[in-house]
Amino acid sequence: MSGLVLWILALEMAxxxxxxxxxxxxxATASPPxxxxxxxxxxxDSGVLAGVSLVRGxxxxxxxxxxxxLELDVPLFTGFDGARARLERHExxxxxxxxxxxxxxxxGATTGDERAGQFVAWxxxxxxxxxxxxxxxxxxxxxxxxxxVAAHVWLSDDARDHFSDRYxxxxxxxxxxxxxLYASGxxxxxxxxGRRALAARWSATAIIGLQPALFAGRDRFNLxxxxxxxxxxxxxxxxx
Amino acid sequence: MSLLRDPRNRRRKPIxxxxxxxxxxxxxxxxxxxxxxxxxxxxxxxxALLPLTAERDPRLPxxxxxxxxxxxxxxxxxxxxxxxxxxxxxxxxxxxxYRSMLPLQALADRYFVxxxxxxxxxxxxxxxxxxxxxxxxxxxxxxxxxxxxPDAPVALVAYSYGGFHAALYLTHHAGQVSQLVLxxxxxxxxxxxxxxxxxxxSAEWVNDYLWQDELxxxxxxDRVDYKLTSVAQAAIEGFSCxxxxxxxxxxxxxxxxxxxxxxxxxxxxxxxxxLAALDFPVLIVxxxxxxxxxxxxxxxxxxxxxxxxxxxxxxxxDHLNLFQRGQTEMLAALxxxxxxxxxxxx
Numbered sequence: 001m002s003g004l005v006l007w008i009l010a011l012e013m014a015x016x017x018x019x020x021x022x023x024x025x026x027x028a029t030a031s032p033p034x035x036x037x038x039x040x041x042x043x044x045d046s047g048v049l050a051g052v053s054l055v056r057g058x059x060x061x062x063x064x065x066x067x068x069x070l071e072l073d074v075p076l077f078t079g080f081d082g083a084r085a086r087l088e089r090h091e092x093x094x095x096x097x098x099x100x101x102x103x104x105x106x107x108g109a110t111t112g113d114e115r116a117g118q119f120v121a122w123x124x125x126x127x128x129x130x131x132x133x134x135x136x137x138x139x140x141x142x143x144x145x146x147x148x149v150a151a152h153v154w155l156s157d158d159a160r161d162h163f164s165d166r167y168x169x170x171x172x173x174x175x176x177x178x179x180x181l182y183a184s185g186x187x188x189x190x191x192x193x194g195r196r197a198l199a200a201r202w203s204a205t206a207i208i209g210l211q212p213a214l215f216a217g218r219d220r221f222n223l224x225x226x227x228x229x230x231x232x233x234x235x236x237x238x239x240x
Numbered sequence: 241m242s243l244l245r246d247p248r249n250r251r252r253k254p255i256x257x258x259x260x261x262x263x264x265x266x267x268x269x270x271x272x273x274x275x276x277x278x279x280x281x282x283x284x285x286x287x288a289l290l291p292l293t294a295e296r297d298p299r300l301p302x303x304x305x306x307x308x309x310x311x312x313x314x315x316x317x318x319x320x321x322x323x324x325x326x327x328x329x330x331x332x333x334x335x336x337x338y339r340s341m342l343p344l345q346a347l348a349d350r351y352f353v354x355x356x357x358x359x360x361x362x363x364x365x366x367x368x369x370x371x372x373x374x375x376x377x378x379x380x381x382x383x384x385x386x387x388x389x390p391d392a393p394v395a396l397v398a399y400s401y402g403g404f405h406a407a408l409y410l411t412h413h414a415g416q417v418s419q420l421v422l423x424x425x426x427x428x429x430x431x432x433x434x435x436x437x438x439x440x441x442s443a444e445w446v447n448d449y450l451w452q453d454e455l456x457x458x459x460x461x462d463r464v465d466y467k468l469t470s471v472a473q474a475a476i477e478g479f480s481c482x483x484x485x486x487x488x489x490x491x492x493x494x495x496x497x498x499x500x501x502x503x504x505x506x507x508x509x510x511x512x513x514x515l516a517a518l519d520f521p522v523l524i525v526x527x528x529x530x531x532x533x534x535x536x537x538x539x540x541x542x543x544x545x546x547x548x549x550x551x552x553x554x555x556x557x558d559h560l561n562l563f564q565r566g567q568t569e570m571l572a573a574l575x576x577x578x579x580x581x582x583x584x585x586x
Contacts, residue, residue: 047450077447084454112455114448116470119455151455153289162469162492163291165339166363167299168317179288185457213457216464218369224500225458226449226467 039205041235046228047075049084053235063092065100081113090129100131104144116159121151121181127189136197141190142209148185154178186214191231201240207233286462290469290493293461295365305383307359308376314384315363316356320348326389327351327578328381330358332400333476335468335499337362339490340560341399343567347574351395354388358405360498366461372501374509377405378412385416395419395578400532400559401426403541407511414514421523421574424532424559427540429510434531436503437478445474461497468496479559481529487560512544521547523577525570529558549577 035057043049051073060066067090075082088106095101106125112118127144155175163175191209198204212220212229219225287296294302295313303316315337327347331338338355339362347353359380360367385394396417398406403425410417427433440446449471458464472494477486515522522545526534534552542548551573557566 046453047447075447075451077442077444078451079444082451082454110454112448112451114451114470115445115474116448116466121455123454148455148457153455155289158473159289159470165342165490166291166492168301175291176283176288179286180284181286181456182284184286184455184463185453186459187453187457213453213459215459216457219458219464219497219500222458222500225464225496226471227453227458228450 035239037203037237037239039235039237041205041233043073043231043233044228045073045211045231045233046084048077049073049075051233051235053237055237060092063095065092065095066090066102069106078112078114082111084108084110086123086125088125098132098134100133102129102131103127104129104142115156117154117156119151119153121148121184123148123185125189129193131193138193138195140193142193142207144189144191145214146185146187146189146211147183148181149183151181151184152178153181187211188214189231195237201238203237203239205233205235205237207231286456286460286466289462289466291363293363293365293493297363300363303356303384303387305359305380305387307380307383308371308373310367310371312359312367312371313365314356314359314380316354316384318388319345319353319355320351322352322388324350324352325392325395326385327353327395327397328384328388329353329355330381330396330398330402330405331355331362332402333494333499334401334502335361335495336401336472337492339492340563341397342490343563343571344397344574346571347578350575350578352388354384356384357492358498361495363492364495366495366497369497369501372498372505374408374506375412378409381405381409382413382416385413393418395421397421397423397574398425399423399563403428404506404509404511407515408509410518411511411514414517417518419520419523419578420518421525421577422541423525423562423570424527424530424537425524425541426532427536428512428515428544430506430508431510432540434536443474445471448474458496461495464496465493468499469494476560479530480561481527481556481558487558487565489560490564515544516546518545521545521549521577523573524548524550525553525562525573526550527553527557527559527562527566528555532559 037055039053041051043051051071054070056068058066069088069090071086073084074080086106086108088104090102090104092100092102104127108123110121123146125144125146129140129142131138131140155177160175163173165171167173189209189211191207193207195203195205209231210229211231213227221229294300294315300315301317303314304311305314329341329344331341337357341355345353357364393416396406403422407428449467452467456463458467472491473489476489480486524537524542526537528534534550538550542550553562553566553569562570
């Protein structure tokens with residue numbers, strides 16, 4: 001797969017197209033044309049993930065330069081029995097020279113299947129991103145609040161067995177078959193992101209930063225508490 | 241792809257078949273998330289994911305103790321006639337509970353058997369970091385001892401990490417104990433203990449643990465306990481004799497914050513001098529499997545005492561299933577050791 005990508009990249013570099021980032025060729029344009037980019041990433045974010053992304057640039061609602069971003073991620077080492085889809089809207093609220101400030105609003109869905117059971121979770125996010133752009137590069141800062149709005153857990157027989165044997169007069173009580181959670185997870189993202197045109201319509205992307213549990217106290221950055229309090233996401237994009 | 245999977249975890253992952261209503265809710269995800277799921281399941285909130293701790297469940301057998309300036313509720317059960325000599329049992333695995341040790345109730349024909357979850361562990365009330373100290377652990381045991389046997393010394397039975405607790409208690413209250421049974425304990429000095437195994441980052445259970453961050457974050461004890469309890473069985477399966485057929489370890493609930501903090505607070509310790517001063521023989525029970533097996537006990541634990549009897553359980557019994565699969569042999573060894581007149585040095 002990676003060989004195929006490199007082969008295509010080499011072909012397009014040989015074609016000699018200018019190396020620019022989609023949608024950024026004319027940052028001051030009042031109504032930039034719609035643009036698409038498709039990417040593939042490897043990430044460390046709630047585990048080791050493989051992901052694909054689709055970004056659609058548009059004219060924006062208030063100011064030019066809005067985007068819809070769709071990410072699909074799969075955790076690699078959980079037996080491929082989880083998945084996450086996240087849709088974000090980046091709406092430009094201010095633009096001055098190479099600087100762009102955007103509001104970020106998004107939603108997502110996550111599934112998981114583990115020994116304790118299966119779960120589905122619906123999440124929301126809101127925040128802001130500030131980017132510095134040139135025709136060939138983009139760097140910026142993203143600050144986002146992530147909330148697991150609601151989730152449903154179907155507990156496995158193993159998990160239900162934790163409820164057995166407790167009462168001396170009633171040893172065979174088992175736990176519930178399912179539990180619904182509201183606002184069960186709250187995280188913050190403080191991320192640096194960057195994108196650089198490589199050749200033709202290809203660009204490299206990188207995101208790195210912190211993603212702690214906001215209200216976990218001393219466990220905010222504790223990996224032993226079952227979390228990854230940081231995020232690294234590296235990938236390649238091709239614009240259309 | 242198969243190389244990335246842990247086949248043991250995969251095979252043992254139980255299939256919990258949701259009812260048709262829940263299946264429909266899964267397909268209509270947004271409907272589920274927006275509250276429709278409440279219609280196909282009763283409980284809500286992270287507290288429903290695990291059994292409640294004793295201070296929130298009055299049906300649980302319990303005892304209130306004052307330790308380190310805090311009144312805490314212990315999940316505690318007694319078996320037998322309270323007029324008999326008291327036998328206190330310490331559970332294993334910091335944060336864990338006494339569920340696996342319930343077969344010890346068979347000793348109630350001769351002893352007043354007391355099993356409890358340490359503060360912050362199992363189904364006992366959770367505690368703050370200021371309550372995880374050596375003095376506090378010694379005071380907790382003394383509070384239980386004073387409640388059930390204020391005047392007479394007691395017999396102690398300690399399993400695995402409970403051996404650490406027993407050594408700690410004896411360092412502070414040596415005269416309170418008349419008999420001591422250690423069941424595959426840690427060595428009483430940290431230097432002799434085996435290093436914690438490296439976390440297998442590609443293991444399925446580790447990644448399931450991290451992926452749970454999408455579901456719950458460790459904001460309170462209910463959430464962080466759920467996360468740890470849900471992977472505890474997979475995490476300790478390496479103690480099994482046969483990795484292809486991992487043993488089951490009965491467990492109610494892990495106290496995650498105690499599990500984390502004790503690693504920090506008790507990184508280094510040495511209780512050998514208190515154990516060497518004991519004026520009665522000690523019984524050590526061990527298996528043939530795992531790192532803490534009978535050879536380890538013979539080399540690092542038994543030499544600490546003036547006299548230690550070492551009993552090996554049959555082949556096939558391991559650290560996780562010894563109270564179940566090795567029950568007959570273990571109880572026989574305990575009865576033999578605890579018999580009147582058997583517990584004194586010549």
